[in-house]
Amino acid sequence: MKVYKFTIGTFAVNNYLIQSETSNKAILIDAGEAPQPILNKIQSLGLELVYLINTHGHGDHIAGNATIIRETGAKLLIHPLDEPYLRDPTLNLSAFLGARLESPPADGFLEEGDEVTVDDIRLRVLHTPGHTPGHITLVGENLAFVGDVIFYEGIGRTDFPRSDHNQLLQTIRTKIYTLPDEMNLLPGHGPETTVAHEKRHNPFVRG
Ligand SMILES: [Zn+2]
Ligand SMILES: [Zn+2]
Numbered sequence: 398m399k400v401y402k403f404t405i406g407t408f409a410v411n412n413y414l415i416q417s418e419t420s421n422k423a424i425l426i427d428a429g430e431a432p433q434p435i436l437n438k439i440q441s442l443g444l445e446l447v448y449l450i451n452t453h454g455h456g457d458h459i460a461g462n463a464t465i466i467r468e469t470g471a472k473l474l475i476h477p478l479d480e481p482y483l484r485d486p487t488l489n490l491s492a493f494l495g496a497r498l499e500s501p502p503a504d505g506f507l508e509e510g511d512e513v514t515v516d517d518i519r520l521r522v523l524h525t526p527g528h529t530p531g532h533i534t535l536v537g538e539n540l541a542f543v544g545d546v547i548f549y550e551g552i553g554r555t556d557f558p559r560s561d562h563n564q565l566l567q568t569i570r571t572k573i574y575t576l577p578d579e580m581n582l583l584p585g586h587g588p589e590t591t592v593a594h595e596k597r598h599n600p601f602v603r604g
Contacts, residue, residue, distance in 0.1 A: 425471065527566070550599055
């Protein structure tokens with residue numbers, strides 16, 4: 398699978414467009430506000446966007462859902478525990494910005510152990526709560542889309558409604574640091590990193 402990274406919106410969220418190597422089908426991980434660059438790429442490559450997957454329900458990751466779904470017809474997938482965030486501006490934090498953001502409803506749910514398959518794209522679902530209760534990580538062959546669980550030498554904030562700091566630390570120890578050392582971690586903000594690098598250098602959770 399081929400991965401294109403887009404860093405968009407006020408909160409500089411990373412969205413990842415994943416293209417099959419064998420067809421024109423694709424998956425998008427998260428949709429920030431003003432997702433036009435992603436739509437341009439989809440159009441210029443002639444891609445069929447099959448799924449839009451939200452790692453979690455915070456506004457910076459779902460603000461572009463309505464536009465992406467309207468323009469591509471992609472099916473929206475999210476963990477059931479973060480589904481309320483799609484229509485609750487307090488939970489998705491948009492209320493604090495005076496925006497009252499709402500997303501179209503989910504078309505399906507992803508839980509621990511599920512697999513999302515589109516031609517040669519295969520993503521394994523890990524439930525990685527703490528930043529939000531229904532945060533998921535999507536694991537491919539040699540890379541993992543970790544959303545706001547862990548960043549390059551950082552971790553997700555837990556000062557939001559329904560966040561749980563101890564649960565996040567537990568998630569990182571049991572779900573992220575148990576992935577292969579050489580696995581690339583592609584976070585929702587900032588540069589990519591690896592499991593080995595974070596185990597050694599992450600100031601919040603040592604492996
Ligand atoms: Zn978040
Ligand atoms: Zn975020």
